[in-house]
Amino acid sequence: MGSxxxxxxxxxxxxxxxxxxxxxxxxxxxxxxxxxxxDQVKSQLSASAKTFTAIxxxxxxxxxxxxxxxxxxxxFRDTISTGDIPTIRSAMRNFSKRIEADLALVYxxxxxxxxxxxxxxxxxxxxxxxxxxxxEQVEAENYATxxxxxxxxxxxVVFVPVLAPDLLATIAYGIELDQVEALNIRQLSSIDLxxxxxxxxxxxxxxxxxxxxxxxxxxxxxxxxxxxLGAVFKAEYRGEDYMFWRLGxxxxxxxxxxxxxxxxxxxxxxxxxLEPYLALALTLSGVLxxxxxxxxxxxxVLSRGVxxxxxxxxxxxxxxxxxxxxxxxxPTKGDExxxxxxxxxxxxxxxxxxxxxxxxxxxHDSETGFPNRNQFEKKLCLRIENKKKFCMxxxxxxxxxxxxxxxNHDHVNDxxxxxxxxxxxxxxxxxxxxxxxxxxxxxxxxxGADVMxxxxxxxxxxxxxxxxxxxxxxxxxxxxxxxxxxxxxxxxMQRASSALDNGRISPRGFAWYVPEEGTSxxxxxxxxxxLRVALTSGEVFFAYQPKLDLKSGRIKSAEALVRWxxxxxxxxxxxxFIPFAEKTGDVRHLTEWGLKTAVTQAADWRSxxxxxxxxxxxxxxxxxxxxxxGQVLKLLRxxxxxxxFLKLEVTESAVMHDMTRALExxxxxxxxxxxxxxxxxxxxxxxxxxxxxxxxxxxxxDMSFVRNxxxxxxDRILVRSTIELGHNLGLEITAEGVENQRSVDLLNEYxxxxxxxxxxxxxxxxxxxxxxxxxxxxx
Amino acid sequence: xxxxxxxxxxxLWVLLTISTPIFGSEFHVSVVDGKANSVExxxxxxxxxxxxxxxxxxxxxxxxxxxxxxxxxxxxxxKQGSTVSFPNFDEFRxxxxxxxxxxxxxxxxxxxxxxxxxxxxxxGAVALGCNIHDNxxxxxxxxxxxxxxxxxxxxxxxxxxxxxxxYEIYAWHPDLKGKKEKKITSFIVSEGNNRTDIxxxxxxxxxxxLAPAEDDYN
Numbered sequence: 001m002g003s004x005x006x007x008x009x010x011x012x013x014x015x016x017x018x019x020x021x022x023x024x025x026x027x028x029x030x031x032x033x034x035x036x037x038x039d040q041v042k043s044q045l046s047a048s049a050k051t052f053t054a055i056x057x058x059x060x061x062x063x064x065x066x067x068x069x070x071x072x073x074x075x076f077r078d079t080i081s082t083g084d085i086p087t088i089r090s091a092m093r094n095f096s097k098r099i100e101a102d103l104a105l106v107y108x109x110x111x112x113x114x115x116x117x118x119x120x121x122x123x124x125x126x127x128x129x130x131x132x133x134x135x136e137q138v139e140a141e142n143y144a145t146x147x148x149x150x151x152x153x154x155x156x157v158v159f160v161p162v163l164a165p166d167l168l169a170t171i172a173y174g175i176e177l178d179q180v181e182a183l184n185i186r187q188l189s190s191i192d193l194x195x196x197x198x199x200x201x202x203x204x205x206x207x208x209x210x211x212x213x214x215x216x217x218x219x220x221x222x223x224x225x226x227x228x229l230g231a232v233f234k235a236e237y238r239g240e241d242y243m244f245w246r247l248g249x250x251x252x253x254x255x256x257x258x259x260x261x262x263x264x265x266x267x268x269x270x271x272x273x274l275e276p277y278l279a280l281a282l283t284l285s286g287v288l289x290x291x292x293x294x295x296x297x298x299x300x301v302l303s304r305g306v307x308x309x310x311x312x313x314x315x316x317x318x319x320x321x322x323x324x325x326x327x328x329x330x331p332t333k334g335d336e337x338x339x340x341x342x343x344x345x346x347x348x349x350x351x352x353x354x355x356x357x358x359x360x361x362x363x364h365d366s367e368t369g370f371p372n373r374n375q376f377e378k379k380l381c382l383r384i385e386n387k388k389k390f391c392m393x394x395x396x397x398x399x400x401x402x403x404x405x406x407x408n409h410d411h412v413n414d415x416x417x418x419x420x421x422x423x424x425x426x427x428x429x430x431x432x433x434x435x436x437x438x439x440x441x442x443x444x445x446x447x448g449a450d451v452m453x454x455x456x457x458x459x460x461x462x463x464x465x466x467x468x469x470x471x472x473x474x475x476x477x478x479x480x481x482x483x484x485x486x487x488x489x490x491x492x493m494q495r496a497s498s499a500l501d502n503g504r505i506s507p508r509g510f511a512w513y514v515p516e517e518g519t520s521x522x523x524x525x526x527x528x529x530x531l532r533v534a535l536t537s538g539e540v541f542f543a544y545q546p547k548l549d550l551k552s553g554r555i556k557s558a559e560a561l562v563r564w565x566x567x568x569x570x571x572x573x574x575x576x577f578i579p580f581a582e583k584t585g586d587v588r589h590l591t592e593w594g595l596k597t598a599v600t601q602a603a604d605w606r607s608x609x610x611x612x613x614x615x616x617x618x619x620x621x622x623x624x625x626x627x628x629x630g631q632v633l634k635l636l637r638x639x640x641x642x643x644x645f646l647k648l649e650v651t652e653s654a655v656m657h658d659m660t661r662a663l664e665x666x667x668x669x670x671x672x673x674x675x676x677x678x679x680x681x682x683x684x685x686x687x688x689x690x691x692x693x694x695x696x697x698x699x700x701x702d703m704s705f706v707r708n709x710x711x712x713x714x715d716r717i718l719v720r721s722t723i724e725l726g727h728n729l730g731l732e733i734t735a736e737g738v739e740n741q742r743s744v745d746l747l748n749e750y751x752x753x754x755x756x757x758x759x760x761x762x763x764x765x766x767x768x769x770x771x772x773x774x775x776x777x778x779x
Numbered sequence: 780x781x782x783x784x785x786x787x788x789x790x791l792w793v794l795l796t797i798s799t800p801i802f803g804s805e806f807h808v809s810v811v812d813g814k815a816n817s818v819e820x821x822x823x824x825x826x827x828x829x830x831x832x833x834x835x836x837x838x839x840x841x842x843x844x845x846x847x848x849x850x851x852x853x854x855x856x857x858k859q860g861s862t863v864s865f866p867n868f869d870e871f872r873x874x875x876x877x878x879x880x881x882x883x884x885x886x887x888x889x890x891x892x893x894x895x896x897x898x899x900x901x902x903g904a905v906a907l908g909c910n911i912h913d914n915x916x917x918x919x920x921x922x923x924x925x926x927x928x929x930x931x932x933x934x935x936x937x938x939x940x941x942x943x944x945x946y947e948i949y950a951w952h953p954d955l956k957g958k959k960e961k962k963i964t965s966f967i968v969s970e971g972n973n974r975t976d977i978x979x980x981x982x983x984x985x986x987x988x989l990a991p992a993e994d995d996y997n
Contacts, residue, residue: 074876074910081878140984164878165908165916166953166986 006310007303014299015292022288029284037273038243041191042232045245045266048189052247052264055185059175060158064143066099067160067173077164080106089115096173103148103155103174109167111135118174130170134159139167147249147262148174149199154208154262156249177264179209186211193268200261213238217265234270241270309337313344325352365433368417376432376440380489383442383482390482391449394496395423395456395475396438396504403471411466418464419473426456439475440496446481453477457509476503477510485513524580530566531577531586535593540564542597543763544614547734548755548778550748555778557613557647559756560598561763562590578619587619591628595635599646601766603639610773615647617679620654624661629668636672643673647698651679655694663693670695677734682722691729699726703737703757710742720750727751806938807974810930810950812981817934818952820854821979822920824927825938826947828965842866843907843917845873848991850907850917854953859902859923865895874910881905881921904951914989918953943968954981 070076079091088106096104096117104117107130116127128148138144144159155174162168175181182195196210196217205221207214220237233244247264309330316328325348330341363375371379383390397419404412420439424431427441434440443449456475464471478500486492495513502511534540544558564572581587594616602614622628636643648669655662655678670676677698678691682705691699701722705715719735726733735747738757747755761772810821841861844851846868857863865886867873875886875895881903886895888911899905899921909915920929928936948963955961961979 072913077878081883136982136984163908163913164876164906165913166879166906166918168878 005307007300007307010303010306011296011299014295018292018295022291026284026288029281033274033277033280037270037277041243041268041270041273042245044189044191045193045232045243045268048185048191048193048195048266049245049247049264051188052185052195052266055188056156056177056249060145060156063099063101063156063173063175064145064158064160067158067171068143070095070099071160071162071171077162077168080162080168081164085115089117092117092171099173100175101173102176103150103157103172105157105172105174107135107159107170107172109135109169114169130159130172135161135167135170138170139163147177149201149208149262152199152206152208153178154197154199154249177209179211182209182211191268192272193266196265196267198263198265200263205263237267237269240272242267243270306337309341313341316344316348320348320351325355367413368420368433370417370420370431370433370439372432373434376434377489377493379430379432379442380492384487384489384492387483388444389446389484391443391446392440392480392482392492392496393427393443393449393453393510394434394438394440394478394493394500396477396500398474398476398504400437403473407466407469407471411469414466415464415471415473418466419460419475422459423456423475426459427452438500449479453479453510454508474509476500476506478503478513479510480513485515524584527569527572527577528581528584528586530569531564531581532589534564534566535589539566540590540593541765542594542601543765544601544769545756545763546761546769546772546776546778547615548760550753550755553778555612555760555773555776557615557754558769559615559617559649559763560594560601561617562594563763563765582619582621585621587621588625591616591619591622592631595632599635599639599641602645603641605770606641606645610770611645612773613645613647613675615649615677617649618654620651620657623650623654623665624658626661626665628665629672632669632674633672644675647675647677649677649679649700650696652681652683655690659690659693663695667695682718691731696731698732698734698754700734700736700756706735706737706743706747706757707739709746710740716746719747719752723747723750723752803970804941804943804968805972806941806968807972808930808936808938808948808950809974809976810934810936810952811976811978813978815978817930817932818979818981819930819932819934821930821934821936821950821952821977822854822856822922822927823930823936823938823977824856824922824924824949824951825941825968826924826949827926827942828945828947829942840864843875843919845869845875845909845915848909848912848915849988850909850915852917853988854918854920854929856920856922856927856929857899858925858927859921860898860900861921862896862898863919865897867891867893873912873915875907876910877905877907879903879905882919904953906953912991914991916986916988920951922949924949941968943970948975948977950977950979952979952981953986954984956980956982 076091076095079087082088092104092106092115096102102118105127106114106116108114111130111132111134113125113127113129128150134144134146138159138161142161146157146159148155148157154177156177157172157174159170159172161170177197182197186193186195194211196214197208198205198221199208200206207218207221210217216238220235231246233246235242235244245266247266249262249264309328312328316326319326327345327348328341330338363371363378365372380392397416400412403415407415416433420431420433423439423441427443429441429443431439431441443452445452456477460474464473478496478498480486480492480495480499482492485495499511499513502514503509531540541563542560543563544560546555547557547559548554549556562574562578564574564577566572578587578590581590598614598616602612605612618628632646632648635641636646650662650666655666666676675698676694676696677700678694678696679700680702681699682702699722701719705719705722709715709719723733732753733751734754734756735743735752736756738744738747738755738759740759743757744755744759760778761776764772806825808823810818810823812818841855841857841863843855843863843865845865848869848871855863865873865875867890869891872888872890873886874888877884881901882897882899882905884897886897889895899919902921902923905919905921907915907917907919920927926938926941928938930936944967946966946968948966950961950963957980961977963975963977966975
């Protein structure tokens with residue numbers, strides 16, 4: 001198939017579009033939600049950081065106020081001024097408990113620790129000193145705060161001066177930023193964030209305390225420190241995405257100079273922030289899946305709605321191709337499919353109609369409406385298959401070409417229809433129009449066929465009336481028998497044509513097929529091909545029959561008669577091959593050969609002092625050949641033969657076949673100075689009227705009139721009157737078939753100009769002809 | 780005109796000479812801080828490094844007044860062994876105290892009618908405060924040396940009629956870093972006018988007596 005089916009393609013396109021749109025939606029959703037959550041977490045962390053700072057500041061402020069109060073107490077100042085460390089320490093312990101501090105320190109004016117209390121058990125000596133700058137700041141601003149890391153604990157420490165009124169000492173109270181503190185701060189946040197307090201040591205962040213699992217955070221930070229972490233960063237922690245917010249706290253007391261710092265780390269799991277969106281994502285996924293299912297279903301239904309009727313149309317076209325015309329029902333109304341189905345049905349109807357028309361035309365004659373040759377052949381085949389005896393008749397309308405000259409086209413068709421109808425009425429069987437001029441029918445009544453044929457001929461005694469014109473028409477018929485004549489349709493038809501040929505000349509107007517007559521077409525064809533070879537190989541030659549000029553008593557001319565002695569066929573009579581050569585057109589080659597041979601021979605003789613005019617017979621098709629005069633002229637010129645040495649003989653029927661064209665050729669030949677003669681005069685039309693039109697100068701009376709001239713009175717009258725008539729028309733008369741002295745005498749008496757016949761000489765080859773000339777008395 | 784001027788100057792010199800009873804030396808000490816600003820309230824004391832007749836120990840009445848919830852003066856240099864009275868000019872009472880090593884004392888609430896006196900025999904700075912007025916602050920500087928004075932606003936202190944000779948000079952100021960006097964071990968004061976500049980390293984944040992809360996006046 002190569003390409004996808006429409007349905008699949010449609011579904012794929014829909015799916016692709018769906019996925020593209022949904023992809024964009026999901027991407028937008030994901031981006032928006034993620035960005036949103038990101039921003040939310042960030043802002044929450046930021047808010048929490050601010051809260052954290054505020055809380056720490058408030059606590060420190062509170063602590064500072066308390067510490068200030070304490071430092072102002074006269075008794076306390078008194079105690080400090082005594083420098084009595086145990087007393088001072090106990091006072092500090094007492095106060096630190098009172099103000100809930102985790103750490104209490106007293107510093108001397110030089111920043112040395114005077115005493116230290118609390119702070120997860122560090123001693124006076126291990127507690128960090130403070131700088132003079134800090135003391136100065138404390139004195140100037142009345143308090144100061146610092147973040148301190150002591151032994152892994154982070155304290156927010158407030159420093160307050162003890163003034164008396166000059167600075168006596170600096171006291172410090174600290175609250176530890178421990179897990180409890182972290183949890184307290186977390187409680188104030190709207191999200192469940194995590195807080196850790198970190199301090200830096202050896203360039204590593206250590207976790208002082210955290211809301212949860214400080215050890216895992218510590219490990220995470222250890223790994224994370226390798227990268228340079230920003231103030232806000234995202235990282236995977238404990239298998240979830242976390243957002244971290246680093247909040248730098250004030251610098252430690254102990255490490256004032258170094259860059260190491262103490263930080264609060266606020267972090268929150270983005271995944272848990274995304275949790276509320278999970279339901280939304282699930283809903284969206286659900287919508288996607290439902291949408292997908294609906295889309296697939298919908299596109300399948302839709303495409304089926306399109307493809308099903310299309311498939312139905314496709315299968316309908318298949319059945320139409322097989323000749324089954326049926327209409328397709330439209331599945332819906334008013335849409336494109338319905339339109340298409342409608343058009344399709346109309347097309348089916350039109351095709352059906354046209355096919356019927358074509359079928360009718362294929363089997364009927366358009367001019368007369370009779371079933372035509374196709375149908376006849378079909379019927380003939382059926383009858384042959386039946387193997388029952390029947391008689392097939394061809395009936396040819398006579399002189400139709402003449403009638404066409406009188407009647408117009410429609411009238412001819414009307415006439416033909418009438419003729420066909422008349423045949424049908426008489427034969428009472430279906431009549432078919434076989435060709436322009438012929439009809440055919442088949443009858444089972446073999447015995448009555450003769451009578452039927454006669455009846456048909458008789459039926460044409462009544463003239464036809466076409467509009468106002470009364471027309472006489474006649475038919476000639478050829479009859480064949482199945483299976484006696486042939487059991488093959490084509491052969492049978494050939495036999496019928498052959499019978500028709502006989503019928504034409506039969507006085508009854510019809511004839512049965514006579515088996516011997518038919519020389520097979522194939523035989524003729526092979527003869528023709530042999531003839532073509534024979535023309536060049538010398539098998540074909542001319543025999544020359546002398547013609548005696550009575551006035552001079554000399555042989556002045558000769559008729560060239562073709563002879564064919566084939567090595568395989570033996571002697572082939574001209575009557576056997578010339579008519580067929582005329583049919584196949586091979587006579588053209590024969591004529592070419594004949595003219596050339598005759599002219600060559602005449603020229604040869606002339607060069608040798610033998611002045612003989614050579615006569616060559618032309619066929620019907622030669623007279624239709626407008627190039628003939630040119631060819632003849634060329635030959636004469638080539639051989640420098642004067643035209644008077646060439647005579648061309650034509651038969652009446654050859655001229656009558658198409659007189660107009662024949663006249664053109666004859667006139668041209670005559671104009672060239674060639675003598676033309678009418679051959680076989682008396683056998684054809686023998687109409688004197690056309691003789692006037694022909695540019696001939698000689699008439700040759702057919703030998704059938706001359707042969708029995710001595711015995712037959714009628715022939716004598718005919719010959720004598722013909723000679724007289726011819727002479728009156730200015731024609732020379734040649735008599736053929738002169739076989740005895742009596743005929744010579746009679747013809748001489750009648751004034752005949754030239755004699756030709758066995759009495760003088762039979763046709764002989766050129767050499768013998770020359771010998772004859774040298775020996776004869778007619779020389 | 781020139782003559783007149785000469786006369787005038789001569790007369791001035793005569794006058795000055797006459798007013799100097801025994802000794803002829805005058806000593807100006809100018810005190811500046813690290814930024815060359817004049818330092819007020821610096822106490823300069825001179826210890827002669829030669830045997831001489833000490834000036835008579837006349838004890839003028841020394842006062843550290845309390846007025847408008849303020850001590851006055853802010854710095855009071857006194858000779859070792861002096862007695863300072865603490866008169867209260869306010870309508871309300873004061874509770875003056877000192878936790879300084881040189882003199883720890885406490886004058887419990889007293890009013891105008893009561894006159895309190897404190898004897899200072901230990902040299903050193905005594906920071907004074909009032910237990911009921913945190914803003915009040917003053918210093919009494921007790922010196923064992925015969926010549927002492929505090930700098931005026933222009934940072935200059937003048938010693939007149941001191942015997943010429945070699946002196947140790949001590950300088951003290953409430954804001955002096957390290958809480959120790961600055962000591963110049965030897966300075967020859969000659970006849971006539973002498974002067975020297977002393978630079979004191981003072982703390983960035985200066986101590987001062989702040990104005991009391993307004994309510995305190997009434």
